[in-house]
Each structure stands twice: as structure tokens, then as C-alpha cells.
Amino acid sequence: MSTETERPASETGHEDIHDVIIVGSGPAGYTAAVYTSRAALNPLMFASSVEAGGELMNTTDVENYPGFPEGVMGPDLMEHFEKQASRFGTRIEFEDVAALELSGDIKKVTIASGETYQARTIILSTGSAYRELGLKDEKRLSGHGVSWCATCDGFFFKDQDIAVIGGGDSAMEEALFLTKFAKSVTIVHRRDSLRASKIMQDRAFGNPKINFVWNSEVTGMSGDAKVSGISLKNNLTGDESELAVTGVFVAIGNDPRVDLVKGQLDLTSEGTIAVQAPSSKTSLPGVFAAGDVVDPTYRQAITAAGTGCIAAIDVEHYLASLPGGAPGQTVPVEEAATV
Secondary structure (H helix, E strand, O other): OOHHHOOOHHHHHEEEEEEEEEEEEEEHHHHHHHHHHHOOOEEEEEEEOOOHHHHHHOOOOOOOOOOOOEEEHHHHHHHHHHHHHHHHOOEEEEEOEEEEEEOOEEEEEEOOOOEEEEEEEEEEEEEEEOOOOOOOOOOOEEOOEEEOOOOHHHHHHOOOOOEEEEOOHHHHHHHHHOOOOOOEEEEEOOOOOOOOHHHHHHHHHHHOOOEOOOEEEEEEEEOOOOOOOOEEEEEEOOOOOEEOOOOOOOOOOOOOOOOOOOOOOOEEEOOOOOOOOOOOOOOOOEEOOHHHHHOOOOOOOOHHHHHHHHHHHHHHHHHOOOOOOOOOOOOOOHHHHOO
């Protein structure tokens, strides 16, 4: 038996029962923290030890988030979110959650150290992770020509030659969107036919800016401060070639971070946490979800923030409905909404 399980409960558990614990950060989690803290619910957030701030921490210029007319760096934006949540009293712990027990009136959160925390409600904002190609220079060039979001970054590639990696609907959507800015878009697919729906295929085939490289995989990326090209290998012949591009958009899917809740909460066919839209309510009372972990479609910072607000207000209403109402003094929902 491990030494962690042998420790007395008083050393591994916390007797306080929190009104709300937020698991995960990013725009959804931090927005939920702002709203719940202003509602005097004293939220506790586990923001992760290595992934605090979510995918925006890997983004350079963000020009489509309202309120920043000159644009803002992704990490700087998330620092603003964090400071705003802290200002209103959110307790932010940069710890990783190892396990959740979500059934029952009181939920239990276990972090990596083995310590446990209890709460009447949980907001899950664990986000999703873009699938990567797994290439040596992929992370190094992230934000310097390598992207996973055309809507976020396409504007920066005006009159450039771009590659889109993938063959599904999302890849076609990325490629078609990028033709608004790019000089050319080359779709690289490992098979000889696309997985995308027929209507998306027809649109891609009919766009004069889009070219195709079939039966090929990306084996490398080149460039010092910025992407200058990709290396390709033909899966049928083994031939290797180079494609000169200054932008690479990886569109091979994303994976919602739901490992902590599998077997406890209902999931959708896309693998996201199922919620009772337009609310953030999950299949268990007192458990709410927001951000990319519930959104297989839009996956934008602004939409994630919106669902974080929804989750916070849902939590406030849920706590107020409990016998005796929520502990502590709350502010009216209308006032809490004026951030």
C-alpha cells in the first residue's frame, strides 16, 4: 500500500465544504470564477500545474477578442482573466485534479498529491486538446506559422502559401476559410480520398485557390523563426518531397478532456460532456460544464467565456434552490452580470 493512502484522513482531506469548485481554467473557467466570486460563492479553482490558461497559452496574437482593439497576446489575455478572477476573491490553485466523485449531494475532488476537497457544486472547464502531428518542430513553431485554428489565425496569412493537414470536414472548413486570405492553400491528406462530407468536398474541389497532395504524410517542418516549408512522404511510393509554405494548419481533430468524468457523466456522440442546452447542467445534479469540453463546433475564446458565465449563474440558482439556500451572501444575478 502506498504511503499516500496510509496517511491519516486529516492530512489528506479538507473538511470544509465549498460552494463551488472549478476544475480547469481557460476563458470558461476564469469567467465562471469571476461570476461566482462576485456572487460571494468563494470559488476554489484548480487551474492545472502545466496547462493553466488553456489553449490560448500557446497562441501569439489574438485580434478577435472584444475589448482589445490593438490585439493581445494569448498568454497576456489569460493573465488578465486570472487577475480579474483573483481580484474578486477566487482561490486559484495551480494543481492537477486526479479524480472526481460527482454523485451525491457533496462532490469530492482529489488532486495529484492525494489531498481531497469537497463541494456542493462542480464546474468542469477542462477544455479540449487539438490533435498534433507529433513532429519534432511542431511545438517550437506553434504560433510561428503552425496553427490549429483558421478562424483565430487566418488573418495573419494574407497572400501567403498555406498547407492544411487533414481530410475531414474540419480540414475543408479550415481550407475554405483560409482562401479568403491566402495566395494558395494546399490540402495534404494521407489517403487518396477525403473523409469530408460530399458538400464540403465539392466546395473544396471547386475553389481555384485549393490544391491537393494525396497519399502523403507530413514528416517534418522547417524554418527558424517562422515556418518555411514542410517535408512530405508519399505513402504509396515512399518518395519524399518538400512543400514551400509559410503557414501550416493542422486539422486532424481535437479531443475533449473528459477522462475525469467518463462513466460518471453522459457524453455526446462527439465525445464532449452532454449538457441540457442552453444551460450548463450535466446529467448529474450540481455538476455543470462549460467551454470547449461541451463545444465540438465553435471552440472560440469568446464562446467559451459565454458558457462560463452561464455555468456560474446556473450554479448560483442551484445553490439557492437547496434547503436553506446557499451559504454566504449573494448578489443579485442582474448585478453579477455587469462585469
